Amino acid sequence: MHPTLEIQYAGPVATLWMNRPELHNAFNPQLIADLTAACHALDADDTVRVVILAGRGKSFSAGADLNWMKTAGQASVADNIEDARRLATMLRTLAELRKPTIARVHGAALGGGLGLAAACDLCVAATGAVFATSEVRFGIIPATIAPYVIRAIGARQASRYFQTAERMDTQRAWEIGLVHELAAPEDLDSKVQQLTDTLLLGGPQAQAAAKALIRAVAGQAISDELMEDTAHRIAALRATAEAREGLAAFLEKRRPAWIDAIAEVSPNGAEN
Structure with a gap:
């Protein structure tokens, strides 16, 4: 279904492998389209938790x-805008998945690759990985x-790295919050x-x-409107079956049902 991707499932966990190794998983229109479609599919799959x-x-x-970039440089402004919109849509689709996301980073995470890592909720990087906003x-x-x-990483760090395009090692990327x-x-x-x-707990x-x-x-002033919004959010959740189950499990000193459901389908289910 997705020529540039491979999806592996292990119980409630789906690993989305970018699979253009000969080109270091560089973006092209196909990879962008495949990532967008795969993220939509995984978001809709209630058996996937992470x-x-x-x-x-x-x-x-x-x-x-680079071949895609060269082609884009020769295209019209209108075509470039549509191209950029597709990339922006893919990143937003990844960032707004309802499930937790983890970037597993090794080797190079440059430009859009760094963007993918930042769009995920969590980022785990191997020592030796290299990051840069090299544009x-x-x-x-x-x-x-x-x-x-x-x-x-915040606007202050971005003001440096967006302009210098310096490469960061994993230690520096960790220090600035990436x-x-x-x-x-x-x-x-x-x-x-x-x-x-x-996460599965x-x-x-x-x-x-x-x-x-x-x-x-994030980034909002603490206003009456924001306080009211947060009050409504917690009140709505308290009335859910999931919240009632979570509280009951805590008081009864047992695992909540969503963990037992994982253990039933996966031999490596989360342990409490």
């Missing part, structure tokens, strides 16, 4: 395919990835698994609501 984004080969993603070196700007990168966890290359998958297991409806809450609250 989505991991990863890259086959030596790199996570080296950004835009100005090609005479362009990191426009469509900017909302996610700035959300991750990366949540560092791991030796041989420990990358186990670190991703640790976070996945932790949470209620899926609550996690989707938490993601929506962050989007609604």
Whole structure:
């Protein structure tokens, strides 16, 4: 279904592998379309609880395919706008998945590849990975990835890296907030698994609501309207079956039903 992707399922976890290893998983129109479609499909699949984004080969993603960039440079402004809209839509679709997302980063995460890492909720990077917003070196700007990168590292750090296009190692990426966890290359998958297991302990409806809450609250002044919005959000969740089950499980000192459901279908189900 998706020529540039491979999707692997392990119980409630789906790993979305970008699969253009010979080109370091560089973006082209097909990869953008495939990622968009796959994200929509995974979001609609209630059996999927966590989505991991990863890259086959030596790199996570080296950004835009240079042949695609060359073609875009010869296209009309209208065509370029449509191209950019498709990329922006893909990034937003990934960022607004109802399920938790983890970027599993190794090798290069450059330009749009860094944008993918920033658009995911969590980022785990192998030592030796390299990050950069390299667009100005090609005479362009990191426009469509900017909302996610700035959300991750802040405007002050972005003002440096958007203009210098310096390459960052994993330590620096961690220091400025782009990366949540560092791991030796041989420990990358186990670190991703640790976070996945932790995410599976949470209620899926609550996690989707938490993601929506962050989007609604981040950067807002603490106003009467914001306070009212947050009050309505928590009140609505308290009335759900998931919240009643979560509280009952805590008081009865047992695992909530959503964890038992995972354990039934996966031998490596989350442990409380």
